[in-house]
Amino acid sequence: MALLEVNNLRTSFFTDAGEVKAVNDVSFTLDRGKVLGIVGESGSGKSVTAYSIMQILAGTGKIVGGSIKFDGTELVGAGEKVMKTIRGNKISIIFQDPMTSLNPTYTIGKQLMEAILLHTNRDRKQAYERAVEMLRLVNVNEPERRMKQYPYEFSGGMRQRVMIAMALACEPDILIADEPTTALDVTIQAQILELMGSLQKELGMAIIMITHDLGVVAQICDEVIVMYAGSICEQGTADEIFYNPCHEYTKGLLRSIPTTDTAGRKLQPISGTPIDLLNMPQGCPFAPRCEFAMKICINHKAERMPINSDHAAACWMNVKHGVQKGEIDLDDISSDGDKNKAKKAAEENKDKSADKKQDSKPADNNMNSKKKKGKNKKKGGGKVG
Amino acid sequence: MADIEKKVGEDKPLIEVKDLKEYFYINTGLFRSKPLKAVDGVSFSIRKGETLGLVGESGCGKTTVGRTLLHLYKPTAGEIRYDGKLIKSRSDIKEFRKKATMVFQDPYSSLNPRMTVSDIIGEPLDVHKLYSSKQERQDRILELMSYVGLNSEHAARYAHEFSGGQRQRIGIARSLAVNPDFIVCDEPVSALDVSIQAQVINMFDELQEKLGLTYLFVAHDLLVVRHISDRIAVMYLGKMVELAPAAEIYDRPLHPYSKSLLSAVPVPDPKTARANQRIVLTGDIPSPLNAPSGCPFRTRCKYATDKCAESMPEFKEVASGHFVACHRTAEINS
Numbered sequence: 001m002a003l004l005e006v007n008n009l010r011t012s013f014f015t016d017a018g019e020v021k022a023v024n025d026v027s028f029t030l031d032r033g034k035v036l037g038i039v040g041e042s043g044s045g046k047s048v049t050a051y052s053i054m055q056i057l058a059g060t061g062k063i064v065g066g067s068i069k070f071d072g073t074e075l076v077g078a079g080e081k082v083m084k085t086i087r088g089n090k091i092s093i094i095f096q097d098p099m100t101s102l103n104p105t106y107t108i109g110k111q112l113m114e115a116i117l118l119h120t121n122r123d124r125k126q127a128y129e130r131a132v133e134m135l136r137l138v139n140v141n142e143p144e145r146r147m148k149q150y151p152y153e154f155s156g157g158m159r160q161r162v163m164i165a166m167a168l169a170c171e172p173d174i175l176i177a178d179e180p181t182t183a184l185d186v187t188i189q190a191q192i193l194e195l196m197g198s199l200q201k202e203l204g205m206a207i208i209m210i211t212h213d214l215g216v217v218a219q220i221c222d223e224v225i226v227m228y229a230g231s232i233c234e235q236g237t238a239d240e241i242f243y244n245p246c247h248e249y250t251k252g253l254l255r256s257i258p259t260t261d262t263a264g265r266k267l268q269p270i271s272g273t274p275i276d277l278l279n280m281p282q283g284c285p286f287a288p289r290c291e292f293a294m295k296i297c298i299n300h301k302a303e304r305m306p307i308n309s310d311h312a313a314a315c316w317m318n319v320k321h322g323v324q325k326g327e328i329d330l331d332d333i334s335s336d337g338d339k340n341k342a343k344k345a346a347e348e349n350k351d352k353s354a355d356k357k358q359d360s361k362p363a364d365n366n367m368n369s370k371k372k373k374g375k376n377k378k379k380g381g382g383k384v385g
Numbered sequence: 386m387a388d389i390e391k392k393v394g395e396d397k398p399l400i401e402v403k404d405l406k407e408y409f410y411i412n413t414g415l416f417r418s419k420p421l422k423a424v425d426g427v428s429f430s431i432r433k434g435e436t437l438g439l440v441g442e443s444g445c446g447k448t449t450v451g452r453t454l455l456h457l458y459k460p461t462a463g464e465i466r467y468d469g470k471l472i473k474s475r476s477d478i479k480e481f482r483k484k485a486t487m488v489f490q491d492p493y494s495s496l497n498p499r500m501t502v503s504d505i506i507g508e509p510l511d512v513h514k515l516y517s518s519k520q521e522r523q524d525r526i527l528e529l530m531s532y533v534g535l536n537s538e539h540a541a542r543y544a545h546e547f548s549g550g551q552r553q554r555i556g557i558a559r560s561l562a563v564n565p566d567f568i569v570c571d572e573p574v575s576a577l578d579v580s581i582q583a584q585v586i587n588m589f590d591e592l593q594e595k596l597g598l599t600y601l602f603v604a605h606d607l608l609v610v611r612h613i614s615d616r617i618a619v620m621y622l623g624k625m626v627e628l629a630p631a632a633e634i635y636d637r638p639l640h641p642y643s644k645s646l647l648s649a650v651p652v653p654d655p656k657t658a659r660a661n662q663r664i665v666l667t668g669d670i671p672s673p674l675n676a677p678s679g680c681p682f683r684t685r686c687k688y689a690t691d692k693c694a695e696s697m698p699e700f701k702e703v704a705s706g707h708f709v710a711c712h713r714t715a716e717i718n719s
Contacts, residue, residue: 041578155669185442185605187666190649194665212579215608215651219658238655256583257653258612260635266590267612269583273548 001072002029003173003206004053009066011045011052020277022048022061024230027304030174035200035207037221037238039214039253041274045230046210050176053208054093055083071173089119092167096179098159102151108135109147112166119170134165138195157188161195168199175200176208181216193220214257218242223310226250229275229285232304236311246313249286284316292317397469398430399567399599400454400485405463407446407453411674421673423449425623426463428700433566436593436600438614438631440607440646442670446623447603448490451569454601455485467567483513486560490572492552496544502555503540506530509562529558532595533588550581557588567599574609586613607650611635616706619643622673622681625700629707639709639718642682680712688713 011023023045030036040046051057053068055075068075070086095101103111112131116122122130128147135143138161151159160180167175177196181189197220200207209221217224217238224241226234226249234247245251252270272289275281281288287297294316302314405427408420424446431437439447453460456478465472472481486509489495496505503526509515516522527537533554544552553573560568570589574582586609592598604610610617611631618628619642627640638644645664652658666685671677679696683689692712700710711717 041580157669185670186607186649186651187442187646188669189651190663190665191667193651194663213651214579214653215658218653218655219651242653242655253580254653256580258583258586258608259653260608260611262612263631267583267587269587270580271584273550274578274581 003032004030005069007067010064011048012064013061018278022230026232030206033204035221037209037217037224040227044227046227047178050178089170091174092172093176094163094167094180097183098163104151108162115166116169134169138165156184174206178210234313240311246307246318247315248290399433400431401466403428403464406461407449408461422623427625436602436614438610438617439603440610441620445620447620448571451571451603483563484565485567486565487569488556488560488573491576492549492556501541506558529561533558549577553585569601571603622676627709639714640711641686688717
């Protein structure tokens, strides 16, 4: 059984301007000891997914549907009492900004011990020892002296270490890291990522790494989820996502980042502007920016379709390619979805591709198309008769 | 330092900076203050049409270099020359600012929320009185907006109606208003989403080709800097530690700090990332208020010797156009 199972999670914020669907039908599983990356731009719903799991959504936010199962226990609608035994104890979170997530008026020691005293049966002395031990674990020098200091006496990287120590103090099964290195410099980022990687192996926990940096994902994640406008575009192993991207958004994202090879050449950006979550399009949320958008993309959102055993994407282009090559059987795609939709999609695509072929080779196809026409006439005639 | 200018190119440099220093005085007691050496003796030059990338960690003084260069801060010491002319008096500075402008990091706080787009872009024109009629001003604003891919219908809107990428376009249009030769770009894409970054980077490229601009491109994202720059300078604690052509500094960094900085860049490629041996630095960047004696990097450098504590190594040319400030360059890289 998977450690964490999220099914069709939907989270909305009810603002004065209307309902903002921040997370829209998100499903994934996380196994013990794995590192899952959630990648997306601002507003893609990656952080809200994490906050939904922890149920720490801001005032107007609410989980409106779906289920989150941790080790078999349903968390959606479980109530504060259950969540208090989960939060910090079984699932911990590290926030993006280490400067604002520590209380400036308490010493580091007090804040570390607070978490330990709250979630375990240790007394104060044991809690102190545990806190010192944790600081040592995250490579903070002179932990006894550091315990008495206040957050302002720590640098950004050191504060993030304290946050990690705090999150790990109760040996959680899952650590959620919400952009843990975004506010840090690259050399400090390398230190923190290495620390997280080694702790993950040592303690055998699972990590959900939320980030917009594909470099961080490549470095640390086993599996990756790519999100856009609250929906999952694509999910799979890191290698599949980087070397065999199957959603136009992922492809565009990978093309647009500068690498050492792109110097002196133009980058290939994704055109258009990010989506307005209050005015979501009817079909695929990425369709307005997608250069390959077809009629079906604008009218119908693609379902999650398996590419292979460790890879799935929600993009009609895969149906188009698959049908063209004859690799995709339409019944496979629509196992739990709307069959008509998929068929319709395939038909539209077939028509399109047929048109294209005819356009490109008018001379060769002349005979064939005449024959086809003849056949159609016959069929039509038969029906009428 | 004179040989830097000589070797940098046959063309005359557009910008020459010599031994630039910028100290901020921090109060440490009632009547005592202590200098924070944000920039401590930096020299470089930029050729016409070139992009010089300036990288380093936060607190290394890279933004201060950009700002001091435009006299947004009064330099504590040092010379800034534009096209051979020393910039010193108030009138020099005013003239200079018609030729040199800046694009700021944060497109949210660098645009006045109470001004329309056309007023934001038109403000430099007003300040320098660069038009003879209202119509001319309006035409120029619309021309600038078309440069950066904004429509004329955007002119009457306010900044809050735009996304981050579009706001940065407004900021760029404003910086182009006075028809400058030189633009200091201070982390212009770091506040933008990945998919928008590429659009703005390409725009910088295209504007450079079209208008013959020269850039000082300050950023901490090393892949972005590598993409856009001709030469790259690495700073650490107010000092320049290495300066070389972009490809060379990536393939063959000589200073131990540049080496670890470049190896720390996360590469968006899982196989390379797994194979990559990172040089992970221990510790943090020291406070510039208590900078180490001698070489500023020696407290985190595994090659440091007693000599490094005694004197600051000279910033000298070790290969053609490749400058480095390290006592042990030859030993480390042999």
